[in-house]
Amino acid sequence: MIEEKTRDLYDFLYQNNVEPMLTEKTLKYFEYVWKRTKGSNPQQICRQLNSALMEDTLVSIYERTLREVPLFAAADRSFIRVVTQHLQEMYFLKGETVLQCKDVQGYVYIIYRGKVDVLSSYNEMITCMGPGGMFGNFTGQSLACSEVSIYASRSLDLLVIPSQTFFNLIKYYPKIQAPLKKAFERSKDYIMPISMDVDDDASSDSEGTADDVAGDAQSTHDSRSGSVSDMSRERINVVSISMRSSQSNLSQSRSGASVSTLQNFSPFNLLIPGSLMFQYFGYLMCFVSTLNYVLVLYDLVSRHQCLALYWIHYPIDVLSYLQVYVSMHAARVNKRGELMLEPQRCRRAYFSQRWQAWSDLVANLPLEPICFAFTPPSSVLHYTRANKLLRIKYLLEFYKKTSKELTNNLTTLNIVVTVCVATALLHSAVCVWLAYMLATAPACVVRTYRLRQLDDLLQRRWDYTTSFYVLISEFTSAGGEEFSLSGLVPFIILGVLLSSGKVLAAVTVATSMQLTYSTQFALNIYEKRSKELVDMLKNQGLSNFQLNKLLVYIRQLWQTERGRQLPALIRQTPYVRRCDLMAAMFGQHLRNCYIFADTGEPFLRQLTVLLDYTIFFPGNYIVVAGDSDARMFWLHAGVVSVVSATGVTETKQELLRPGDTFGVIQGLNRGVPHCFSYKAETKVSVLSLSLDAWRPLLPFFPSAQRKIMDRAELLFTDQIL
Structure with missing residues (x-):
């Protein structure tokens, strides 16, 4: 389901000409959240428990962090048990903008893991905060305007609680009022934690794979070095400001990590896991490693002297060496969420994983020159290539890496890996059968129907084709009795093949079912929800005419937009990123x-x-004459006709094109009806803005409010005149 939503989001952003950098940042965010949570929500899971167990679980998870908040240091445990029930987690990559100056929001944020930089409205560094720091809306109102900017200097986990909920809770705990007033003497936008991490980001050179990011989520505060006094904390802040003075001109696109570079998001970068070229090369290596396994194992068993097979091995060797280079220099995500692209750090991380480094060395070590010590050299050439069988590990490594990438098509990956694994297993069984039969009974006895009647048996030498036929016949239960077998071992091999073959067949069928399910899943969900809507409207007595119009719209919406208006993931992006996306698409x-x-x-x-x-x-019809819904409209795509009705006759007054606006007076005032109807001539995309939605923003922008009110008054006066 999440892959379907991700593809919808990518297609929608591409259709609306959003710049590739912003699109890739958005996809990387959801990919990071997916790696951290695997689609689960711990808070929702805990809330399904009984109240006592839920409170105990949430307290054990969050109490240590909440105790680092100066407001909660001396708070009763009962307050901790209450406040943890209202917390939600958010995740940010290093370099992401958490909160921007002049953003209007209504939440209080508590740093759970990681660090943030606090910048003034002039992008000057003020301070940095670690676990236990707080920022956000401390006014107690539903909305407030931020006077500082917050950036994630490390991979960041936040605990979020609505501001009004937070202040409704603390008013029953007087012990928190005094620390809150004391904290507001320094700043009303953020509250420093009790303890700070004295290590700077630059001192951290710890490497790890993407698995380390998820593994780091299990440890709570490994980045903290203990408590410091207020005086030492001030000294730390001064040192931090001096070390970061070169970053005082940071902008919205600021990022200390390479996640914000064009090189990171380029689809043609072979060294970035998840990129288009990385996936194409990975699929190529899946087939190459399978082909290499088939050829090398066949050479070992049959000791074939075909020169064509020798020439096929050379391009396979070149691609395998290229795979080693890619594995050595591929980007990795360290424990703090930073994507490492520097070759030196990537190589150091590669060699720190000794199993991978040694397995690559053994699988690609050129042992062929050893054959020149024997006469003739070709007699041992097949055995010197036996270590190349280990290259099949590239198939499993690619599956392990790519299956975690949210932007990858998991169904395609499963199909490719299933085909390659089935081929390798079946080929291995055939070669084991052939090797044993050549060693014990080189001549196979064939009993055809005609010779069976004459009691005469035909003998021929076992080869690969005959072995393949026997095993397939036994596996499918379609024959095999024409071969006369003797001994216990052949029957054991056939028994193992039959038992393992059933498992392989089940996996193949499951993969086929997954392919069918993935292509029909979204449609099934859409049909189910549509049917529920239709049943509800029928029960409400909706006429058949209106019901048919609704069904036609539902069908057209699926055929053109796969049943969506605005992608669901846009509403799930952080506020700053959502503002950037919407402004890039519709800001004009x-x-x-x-x-x-x-x-x-x-x-x-x-x-x-x-x-x-x-x-x-x-x-x-977009709007019908006489409607008064306090909403203004913009035409984003398509053609809309302005229609006036006289009786049952409609007259087109004008055609509106993309970029045109209508309903401005109605969107600025309540109770003003539309004089015309607006009807879609083609498929159109319409943006609308409700008066109730944007009026709460005006008090935070006085100059914008004055301009809007003056222009609205002028428009309303012109309409009256």
Whole structure:
């Protein structure tokens, strides 16, 4: 399901011409969250337990971090048990923007793991905070405007709680009021933790694979070195400011990690796991390693002297050496969420995994020159290539790495790996059978129907084709009785093949079912929800005419947009990233609108988050004359006709093109009806903005509010005149 949503998000961003860098950052975020959580939500799981067990579990998880918060250091354990029930986790990669100056939000954030940098409105470093630090909305109101910017200087885990919920809880605990007032004397945007990590990011050169990121989530505060006094904490902050003074001109795109570089997100970078070229090369190596395994094992058993097979081994060797180079220099994610691209660090991380380094050395060690010590050399050439059988490990390594990439098609990966593994296992069984039969009974006895009647038996030498036929016949239970076998070992081999073959057949069938299920899963879910909607409307007495119109719309929406309006993952992105995405796709409509032009970028980028995106098909009415819904509209794509109705006759007054606006007066005032109807001539994409959604933003942007009110008054006056 998450892969389907990810593909929908990628397709939608591509259709709306979002720059590739922003698209890749967004996909990397969801990939990182997927690696951390595997799609599970611990808070929701805990809330399904009984109340006592839920509280004990949540307290054991979060108490240590909450005790690092100055407000909660002396709080009763009962408060910890209550506040943990309202916490939710958020995840950020190193270099991500957590909160931007002038952002209007209503949450309080507590640092669970990692570090953040606090910057002023002029992008000057103020301080850094570690686990236990707090920032966000400390006004107690539903919304507040941030005066600082928060950046993740390391891979970051946050605990989030709504501001109003937080202040409703602490008013019953007087012990927290005094520390809160004392903390506000320093800043009303953030609260420093009790202890700080004195190690700078640059001192951390620990490497690890992507598995270490998930493994690091199991350890709580391994980055902290203990408590320090207020005086020492001030000294640490001064040192931190001096060490980071070169970063004072940081902007929104700031990132100390390579996750924000174009090289990281390039689809043609062979060294980035998850990139397009990495996946293509991985699939190529799956087939190459399988082919290498088949040829080398066949040479060992049959000792064939075919020169064509020798020439096939050379390109396989070249690709295998290239695979070693890629494994050695491929990017890795260390324990702090930083993607390492430096060749020196990648090689050091590669050699730190001794099993991988030694297995690559043994699997690719050229032993062929040893054959020149024998006469003739070709008699031992097959045995000197026996170590190349270990190259089959590249198939398993690729599956292990790629199956964790959210952007990869897991169904395609399973099909390719299943085919390669089935081929290798079947070939191994045939070669084991052939080797044993050549060693014990080189001549096989064939009993055909005609010779069986004459009691005469035909003998021939065992070869690969005959062995393959015998095993397939026994495996499929389609024959095999024409071969006369003697001895216990052949029957043991056939018995093992039959038992393991059933498992292999079950895996193959399961893969086929997964392929069918993955292609129909989204459609089945859409049909189920549509049927539930139709049943509910029928029970409410909806007419058949309106019901048929709804069914036609549902069918068209699936055929053109796979049943979605705006991708669901956009609403699940962090607030700053969601503002960037919506501004990149739809910001031009607001900037070109007379009402919102020149009202300031911080206001406009947050206004785009409040836009509603809707698809209409030819013949659908967007607005009907007489409607008054306090909503204004922008045409993003398609053609809309302005229609006036006289009786049962409709007259087209005008055609609206992409970029045009309608319903501005109605969107600025309540109770003003539309004079015309707006009807879709083609498939159209419409953006709408509700008055109730964006009015709460105005008090935080006084200059924008004055401009909007002046222009609205002018428009309303012109309409009256």
